[in-house]
Amino acid sequence: MNKAASELVLNPDGSVYHCNILPEQLADLVITVGDPDRVEKVSQYFDEIEFKTRKREIVTHTGSLNGRRITVISTGMGTDNIDIVFSELDALANIDLKTGEIKEDLRQLQFVRLGTSGALHQDIPVDSVVLSSHGLGMDGLLHFYEDSLMVRDLDMEEAFYEHADWDDSKAVPYVVKSSTELLEQLSSDQTINGITATALGFYGPQGRNLRLAPHPVDINEILSSFSHNDHRITNFEMETSGIYGLAAMMGHEALSVNCIVANRALGEFSKDSFKSVDKMIQYALEKLTNS
Known part of the structure; x- marks a missing residue:
């Protein structure tokens, strides 16, 4: 079935509406970053850059490193932006933009998020990589898609729901696994593995108290005290659950790589977060292009 113009929105040049890129400008390996300024921090290490574009907060560079073609794209903050960017990137890969028809041979992409995050345990130091x-999504995004049950870890969801005594007025938490292949490829003695909790905001949803009191006030303690089948919640951020859920439903591989810039348990913040993020970027690029 063809997609209506109001469903698959294109720019006059035929590129997808928000990302502003054409299918041939998208590599199979896609690195996502939240901050538009971080795109250049990644692409500076490419051997060559073949394409650049920008629309609003979405900046895209496509190039290559060590013979592997890579696209790096900024998503902005939050799973609402993830929904836009991932839907459009999948359309570039798997929908004929001229006819609006889904392709018979689907293209699988690899998504690697390079982002910042806050640790929930004292033994996860600032400047480390998780x-x-x-x-673990507390944002509700996946509940707007019919196929979400097919990719969710329902046992872990139920365990967390009971552990947290979850408030039914909030979106039901959902859990999706990372790509096993990418997790193995990027794991080393320099990294820590754990469940990443995704909040739909930076202040109240992450337990920060300025003038408005968060609810629940002990969300960090609820998260840090949870474990299931030897997995614990290690950190907090705002995109990972949406990335994992959408990628899994679309048939893509995804991994979130988190530079720990804050330790919420200790009240610490990195003294040089830019250096730590740069180190994470170089580590990920080496693992992705030299393995």
Whole structure:
């Protein structure tokens, strides 16, 4: 069935509406970053850059490193932006933009998020790197898609729901695993694995108290005290669960790589987060292009 113009929105040049890129400008390996300024921090290490574009907060560079073609794209913050960017990137890969028809031979992409995060345990130091074995979503995004039950870890969801005594007025938490292949490829003695909790905001949803009191006030303690089948929640951020859920439903591989810039348990923040993020970027690029 063809997609209506109001469903698959294109720019006058035929590129997808928000990302502003054409199918041939998208590599099979896609690195996502939240901050538009971080795109250049990644692509500076490419051997060559063949394409650049920008629309709003979405900046895209496509190039290559060590013979592997890579696209790096900024998503902005939050799973609402992830929904836009991942839907459009999948359309570039798997929908004929001229006819609006889904292609018979589907293209699988690899998504690697390079982002910042806050640790929930004292033994996870600032400036360390956490790989997300699972994404725990408290944002509700996946509940708007019919196929979400097919990719979710329902046992872990139920265990967390009971552990947290979850408030039914909030979106039901969901859990999705990372790509096993990418997790193994990027794991080393320099990384820590754990469940990453994804909040739909930075302040109240992550337990920060400025003038408005968060609810529940002890969300960090609820998260840090949870474990299931030897997995614990290690860190907090705002995109991973949406990335994992959408990628899994679309048939893509995804991994979230998190530079720990804050330790919520200790109240610490990195003294040089830019250096730590750069180190994470170089580590990930080496693992992705030299393995």
